[in-house]
Amino acid sequence: MTPSPSWHPPSGAPPPKAPRGCLGGWFELLKRPKQPEDSIPLRVGVGFSVGIAILAALHQMEWPHFGWTVLALTLAGSSFSWYRRTHSNWLLKVLLSILMLVVLLNFLVGLAANPYDPRFPLAELLLWLLTMHSFDLPARKDLKYSMLVGIILISFGAVLSSGLGYGAYLAAFLAAGLVVMHLFWRSEAREGAQTIPVPPEEAARPRFATGVAGMLTRTAGVMLLAGLVAFALMPRYESLRLRSLPVSWSMRLTLPRIARGEIVNPSYPGQMSRGLPNLTFAPENYAGFNPIVDLNLRGTLSDELIMQVRTSRWSYYRGLAFLDYDGRYWSLSKEEPEKVTSRTPPITLPLRRADPRAERLVQVFYVQRELPNVIFAPFQPYQVFFPSEELYVDQALGLRAPFPLEEGMIYSVIGLTRPLPAEELKKLPPIEDFPRLARSASTHLTERVPQRVRDLAFRLTAPYPSPYEKALALTLHLQNHYAYQSPPPAYPADAEVSDYFLFESRTGHCEQFATALVVMARSLGMPARYVTGYLPGTFNPFTGFYEVRGSQAHAWAEIYLPGFGWMAFDPTPTGNGEPTPGLQGPPRQRWMLGALLDYLKKLVPEARRVAATRALAQARSRWGEWIGVLKNAGIPTPAAVAFLLLIPLQIPLWAGLVSLWRARRSGRWNPLTRSLDRAARTLTALLREPARNPRENLQHLYHQMERLLQRAGWERPAQKTAREFAASVREQRDWPEVEPILEGFEKARYGELDPSPEDQDRVQEALRRLRHRLRSDASGPSRIPCAEEEAQPDDAD
């Protein structure tokens, strides 16, 4: 060991105290230099991390023009602050304060231009702040502030992000951040202390695993593990409490208008006319978003991502509602839709009844592709934040935009929902109490619907008085007795769709199911309408969006319950076996980990998932049976659970604890490596079945016989030879199998020649027969063999 140099006080003068006083004192404060940070690796690390954060944010903002300026300036600023770290730089600080005001002004201007989407102006503000701050980084504390802004920036980028790819930026920033934190600590530790240098022979021998790089890697591992645990324990509250409802406001000026609220579907242009259309199926956009829907149109929709929705609770997205049905075609109501305007968002829809007990449901739609001018919204929509000053609302509350939806459009809808428990709904008055409803357009049923459909509807709902139960009965019947097939088989062109579906084909997809439900409901006098829209989509826990694909276009029915209002029912079988009236759910998943697992489950093919669910259900019922058995025996449930769980676990648990305790007492313990050693030894012992030579084998077989006999009650005392013992056994039981085994043992043990394979076979056969015999002969020896020696021959038993 080299002798250490003599100690000297730490270098660097302490910072001078700031004098008190008013303005002059403040000016002095500005001028005084702080303790400068000299470490170049630290500055480079901070610059690198901040650079990653900037790149991440710029990427999410899709590379605005000022982005390259920001990057270049940040780099220049870092170098500048390094060179000028010992100066007071008061002029620079004044300049930066002025520039900060300029940037703030710029932010406010940007906010005013698009008041409903503050994200981009905010990101720009953060970026400029970071850039300007990078010119004034003399001390370590300033570098830490820089890193803090970097963390905020990368979190901001996460909010703007919409895909899994953001994880790469996050990982890079995290790795750089760990290194930077270590460098911060290194620099802080050097302060005020004399450094003992590394002995030269050690410095020349770098080792990854034990060096700094290894340590940081291990730290990263611990961090990831702890982070995973924290992530798993995080609850997921599905609610948007603070409302920032973004709207792509600037788009309203650039798009061409559609007059009078007609529906225009970009995949079916010009194919719609006042007469009956002759459509060719287009997979990009669902044909259900058209003024007229042809139920016999067959095809498969594409799986493209249509839109991403951020919502406070999952729900179906309602598009259009159709009232007129003629057996094959659904058409929108002929009445002109109402125009609703507002100069600034939101556009508030006139509701005939504002229910004070209603809850708000907030959804934000990020449109990914060109869509028809239907505004998808939850039911019932109340306020729409849409990039236009007017909207059209038709009689069935279908919202129509004045232009088709474009890629990149963002709009938000606030809906009102009033969830009622089923008990309340069952108490609603029957339909017969409202004779006026029979004359409304949504109750009118074409004569093409045959009587058997009406009879079926009547028969299914006869036991139920209330309209809710009737609707539910119809829905359940459709779900459970008809098969889903997409695309469904072709129906004859002149057949009435619901009749053919219910009685002939018995298979269909959502359109046929929905049509059948609407027809049957109308036949009972309940107002019903046919609704098209989208399913909730797949929740992506990384981005927080529900991803809706083109193939998730859907049709369902809405039925009017007098005293409550319109309620949606989806009769299409989903595999859950239970209908969800209202089609809006409470929060589904409580924990982030659960949401993540749900998402990953979607990657597993359907069949395997169903089988696994079934197996799990069986196991759960079996478990429940066991608990029930124990409960009948009088043991309460928690004790029963503990009993069942811990019985198999007790043995390894105690064994583990005892071995740990013993190992600890012996002083040297490294339980992990020792148990790994033991496991390895056991494993190799198991895997490498040593080939026994014949002698060993026969002896081994003999010992097996001894064990069998021991279990049956015959124990060989130590002073007896094998032959004597066998003789004593044979006195009790005349078993012929003992002799060959004994012979084989003696031959193996004392014989000159190796036993032949025939010997081995014979012995093995004898052993097998002995085992069988012992199993059937349950009675043990009549006397204990050991006591045989002590017992006097002439004693009476």
Added chain:
Amino acid sequence: MHLLSKDLTDRGHRPGQRWFRLVGSHAEEAVFLALAGFLFLVATNTQTGWLYVVSALLAGVLVAGFLGPRTTLRGLQVRRRMPAPATQGDQVDVEMEVFNPGSSDRALVLVEQDLPDTLPGQPRTRRFLIEHLPAGSSVRVDCPVPASLRGYHRLPPVRLKSATPLGLFPAQRSVPDDSGPLVVYPSPLSLAELSAPSRTARQAHQQRTSNRVGTSEDFLGIRPYSAGEDTRFIHWPATARTGQVMVREFRGRSGPGMAVLIETWAEARAGSGADSNLESAISAAAALAERARRQGLPLTQICEWAGQVHVSRASGEGALDFLARVQAPGRLSRLEVLEAAAGRAPADAHLLLLLLAPLQDLHGLSHLLERRGGLSVVFFPGSGLPEDQQDCQQSVQVLASAGVHSRIHLPGMRPTPASSGGASR
């Protein structure tokens, strides 16, 4: 930063103050926690999965930052070796060896050694940074300690501190050890300044009082044993009789020797630290011990502290060690101490009293004045004030009239390091 701020061991006066200080010293960790919480709230509001991930990872950083320093410090051993006794005014190096018995390398371990309260010096904490401590190896750290005051100084335990690898949640550990105290001998006054009672005066005393000049085998009597003496001369019958260890006293080979009393009377002490009159007296005694060692004279040192009179007959380093152990103030009264000195000093050794205050009167000190070996006094007044000097002058006159030689050692005569070198290094 928080690592270099003072310890949290002192209690806050108000209940909240302690928590405030705890959070304040862990500002960085608090920021991380707050940020994690804030991001979680934002994530809940916007339902962005990535923010949940960032928030969870920040929590993970806190956990990793907590475990790292504890792992770094675990198992490290520190062995501390005190240097050989030093002389006052030296700069000594306390040797510390930090050993890493584990199987993983440690990095960035701070070793801190506080100066004891009894030693002045700045800065109070000496800090060393071990950048890299490979597994199974040790690093030597030499911590310079200014031995500015004589005495037995108990160094506080060495502290190991680390916040590797992330700088969060610094861990610290005190390493207790039994390395013993740091012994600092007093530095002797230069002999030019202090003139011992001249040979003539001593001889005059001898001729007056002594008539037993003889060989070194002359038996002078039995007296209690004092520290540092040769155990060959223990008189066992007397020991059994009295219950206290008694030794036979012989006259030393080269002469009757000298006995020095260092007064530690509490009310007479003046000045503080190295400048006090007691320290001057001790420095004088150190010079005398040095001279006795060189001339081979037997030396007896008498001093009272903690209510007990301590006597030492050791010579050379043992004498300096005795002086190092002197702890002011004394608790017994002046008269008691002087009587004990008279009793414990060898009968025909010349008794030299190093007094801190003037002697007002001499009654009750008759057996001192009529010692066979002779008596002389040096006064060490505390301040340079004329009043003190006048009192001391009066005492000198009083003593002179009783036939005792005395002088005054004025403060301001600073002890210079002994030219021949005091204790060995």
